[in-house]
Amino acid sequence: MNPLRTTRALVASATAVVLALGSASLARAAVPADHSDDGRITIGIKFDQPGIGLKTPDGTYTGFDVDVATYVAKQLGHDPSDIVWKEAKSADREAMLQRGDVDFIAASYSINDERAKKVDFAGPYLLAHQDVLIRADDESIKKPSDLNDKKLCSVTGSTSAQNVKEKIAPDAQLQEYGGYSECLTGLENGVIDALTTDDSILAGYAAQDEFKGEFKLGGFELSNENYGIGVQKGSDLKDRINTALEKMVADGSWQAAVDKNFGPAGYRNEPAPKIGVVVE
Structure with a gap:
């Protein structure tokens, strides 16, 4: 047997194995966090926006986005104790979803064309x-x-x-x-x-x-900001979350969350938006 040919064959085989393992690792990295077997779900929120998403000094989380995300998670089969909250800073949101760091993001996340090229959006669930x-x-x-x-x-x-x-x-x-x-x-x-x-x-x-x-x-409407829930591109979570949001509006939980988090400021919120319809 030609030693050189044997060496080349071994190198080619090893390379194929490395590439296969690398591809598998990338595939695993792209799987959202709730695909694991522990029953938990990881949700990205803001940690520093009172009324929207805030991590309090005692380690609890409050805000409209937190209430919406908790409701949605419940409809997806997760109790509040199953939720792992992860900070989603504005500049990091698309990358977090693409890497599979979180299952979904609810973080004053305005839907726009540029972001929609990288991730999918459920909602909108608030027109700001x-x-x-x-x-x-x-x-x-x-x-x-x-x-x-x-x-x-x-x-x-x-x-x-x-x-x-x-x-x-x-x-x-x-x-x-x-x-x-x-x-x-x-x-x-x-x-x-x-x-x-x-x-x-x-x-x-x-x-x-x-x-x-x-x-x-001031009560000035200087722009329309359609808040959506970001999910990985192509994820089936989009439709499931939209169904949960529709139920949240229908059963009064959406309005209760608005009143709880924004009411003390006299916030004249828009009515609940129609899920799936972005207001230009």
Whole structure:
């Protein structure tokens, strides 16, 4: 037997095995977390948005997205004790789904065409709008154009503030801080005049016990933000989650979650959106 030919055959066989194992590993990595045998389900949420998704100091989780996700998980056959909560920062959400780090994500996740190329969306389950939060006694900001010459705050890199600056009030004095809580402190102290992002997020901050009565929403509908539940591309979870969301709306649980998480801020929420219909 030709030794060189034998060596080549062995190398080819070893390479095939390595490639097969690698492919298997990739396939396993793409399987969502609830396909394991332990009966648990992993859900991505925000950890730092009061009223939406918040990890509290005692290690519990609160917010509208948390309530929606818990309801959906129940309809999928999982008790609250089965849920593993995982932080889903905005920049990480598509990658988390593509890697199979989570089964689904409910994290103030606006549906748009660019994201829909990478992941699938169930919902929408909430129609939010970009708005502003101002001090409750401020009578100088009654319409979007009143933001001209005002100190407007949002987080660094936010598209919300740029949207106002470029399209609504070009003379607004844009202040960019590291986080919304910093903007809120500035608003409370009079250092800034208005904070802008989704009205649902603003309502969550304003509804905190320490801020009740201090702030109000402007009531401006500066954009449409259709919150969806992100799943892996091609996952059968999309249809199952849509069925769960339809039931949540029908049995009154959706409205109860809205009232619980946003009510203290006087948030005038839109009616429950029709599942599967994105409002442009």
